[in-house]
Amino acid sequence: MTENRFSLAGKKGLILGVANDSSIAFGCARLARAQGAELVVSCLNDKARKFVEPHTGPLGLHLMNCDVESPGELDAIVRHAVDRFGQLDFVIHSIAWAPLADLHGQVIDSSREGFARAMSVSCHSFAELGRLCAPHMPAGGAMLSMTYLGSGEVVPHYGLMGPVKAALESLVRYMAMELGPKNIRVHAVSPGPILTRAGSGIAHFDELMATAQNKAPLQRLVTLDEIAQLSAFLCSDAASGMTGQTIYVDGGVHAMD
Numbered sequence: 001m002t003e004n005r006f007s008l009a010g011k012k013g014l015i016l017g018v019a020n021d022s023s024i025a026f027g028c029a030r031l032a033r034a035q036g037a038e039l040v041v042s043c044l045n046d047k048a049r050k051f052v053e054p055h056t057g058p059l060g061l062h063l064m065n066c067d068v069e070s071p072g073e074l075d076a077i078v079r080h081a082v083d084r085f086g087q088l089d090f091v092i093h094s095i096a097w098a099p100l101a102d103l104h105g106q107v108i109d110s111s112r113e114g115f116a117r118a119m120s121v122s123c124h125s126f127a128e129l130g131r132l133c134a135p136h137m138p139a140g141g142a143m144l145s146m147t148y149l150g151s152g153e154v155v156p157h158y159g160l161m162g163p164v165k166a167a168l169e170s171l172v173r174y175m176a177m178e179l180g181p182k183n184i185r186v187h188a189v190s191p192g193p194i195l196t197r198a199g200s201g202i203a204h205f206d207e208l209m210a211t212a213q214n215k216a217p218l219q220r221l222v223t224l225d226e227i228a229q230l231s232a233f234l235c236s237d238a239a240s241g242m243t244g245q246t247i248y249v250d251g252g253v254h255a256m257d
Contacts, residue, residue, distance in 0.1 A: 007035050013090045015029045017095040024191065042063070064076075070106055088141065089139065091141075096161065101204075117159065122164045123167045145187075147188040149194075151246075156208070173244045216252050227249050
């Protein structure tokens with residue numbers, strides 16, 4: 001029988017950033033679990049857990065709290081996953097945050113503290129995750145983070161997150177270079193806008209979605225399942241020759257400038 005290199009069956013994964021059943025992290029976890037992966041997933045805290053656990057529990061996903069701003073919590077969830085599975089095959093980082101006052105204002109008006117916190121949570125935590133997980137990926141594997149078109153072009157109202165996501169995409173390339181000798185592949189997935197809790201924090205998000213739909217060659221927004229499908233492919237052995245890329249799943253919006 002030919003091996004299905006597109007499947008995640010038997011793989012061990014860690015997925016960070018489940019907020020509810022509409023979050024990208026949950027979509028990725030749901031599909032990976034359907035393909036046979038064993039997973040540890042995170043939500044932010046006990047307040048978030050009540051929105052997450054009703055969806056992760058029935059899927060057999062092991063849920064832990066993880067606030068990357070809280071010292072030791074990122075290390076704890078990685079150690080827990082490794083203790084549970086023995087190793088990791090893929091990691092998906094779907095965390096982004098900025099203080100609303102800084103996110104909704106002009107970039108030039110952003111506070112030093114707010115900018116630094118947005119960079120720490122949304123970007124540097126992926127570097128930390130790479131450092132913590134790489135020693136526990138003896139067979140290699142994949143690390144993914146989520147970005148957006150506003151990293152490379154100005155998107156109205158995306159504001160502070162544009163420079164932060166630009167830094168994240170650069171980080172992905174450097175991590176790909178550093179981890180390549182360990183056969184660990186690193187990518188940024190760039191979805192089009194979908195209605196998630198994080199997205200709803202962006203001012204005029206409805207307008208952003210409408211603009212994306214009108215601009216897209218496919219003339220529609222992408223779905224949570226389509227984002228998850230790309231992510232699952234990148235984590236699978238079928239993507240073994242790819243690393244260091246920002247890969248779009250946005251209905252073609254990125255190609256229209």
